[in-house]
Amino acid sequence: MEQVKLFGVWGCPFSTRVEMALKLKGIEYDFVIEDMRNKSEELLKYNLITKKIPILGYRDIGATSSKALPMRGQGTEEADDELLTQLEILENEMKRNKLFKENRNKFLDIVGLYIIYWIPILQEAAGKDVFTRDKFPEIYNWADDILHCNIIKENLPNKEKMIALLRSLN
Numbered sequence: 001m002e003q004v005k006l007f008g009v010w011g012c013p014f015s016t017r018v019e020m021a022l023k024l025k026g027i028e029y030d031f032v033i034e035d036m037r038n039k040s041e042e043l044l045k046y047n048l049i050t051k052k053i054p055i056l057g058y059r060d061i062g063a064t065s066s067k068a069l070p071m072r073g074q075g076t077e078e079a080d081d082e083l084l085t086q087l088e089i090l091e092n093e094m095k096r097n098k099l100f101k102e103n104r105n106k107f108l109d110i111v112g113l114y115i116i117y118w119i120p121i122l123q124e125a126a127g128k129d130v131f132t133r134d135k136f137p138e139i140y141n142w143a144d145d146i147l148h149c150n151i152i153k154e155n156l157p158n159k160e161k162m163i164a165l166l167r168s169l170n
Helices: 013-025 041-046 077-096 098-102 106-126 137-146 150-155 159-169
Strands: 004-008 029-033 055-058 061-064
Touching: 004 013, 004 041, 013 029, 013 106, 013 150, 041 055, 077 106, 077 137, 106 137, 106 150, 106 159
Parallel strands: 004 029
Antiparallel strands: 004 055, 055 061
16 A cells, blocks of 8 residues: 655644644654755655645645745734734633633644744744743643643654754754
8 A cells, every 4th residue: 555655844843733633643654854955856746836845645646734824024023913913812712712622622732733832932942932821821721731642742843952943043
């Protein structure tokens, strides 16, 4: 039987989300680490249009993953304000909606990992303090709960390595 291939990059939140979803569903796959400066012919075969990762490849069919919502003016005060506004909306919905906490599935958690795992890493690497437990206790409680799931915990990149990588890029 042909194997599903996941083309991605170490530490990429988008590749990690797809990897966790495959593991939660019990789908076997090969993880192909890509060098985005020198893309493989196989990656290009599956994704001729955007040439970005993550890509799921199976036989001659490639499926791309949607990206997180782009933020205007990333790294600026405008982006910080936009992030705060979005986090406040999520925080208020979590306070108001008990179903969000009681009957959620792990796929919502995987999508939320960008908020609860990568934003704190990005903040620390940039020396910012926008998203804190004091300001967003419901989101942080959700994070604490999600990060106890073994599949999620085992597949997150090392936080210190990610911070070092991000700092080296600046």
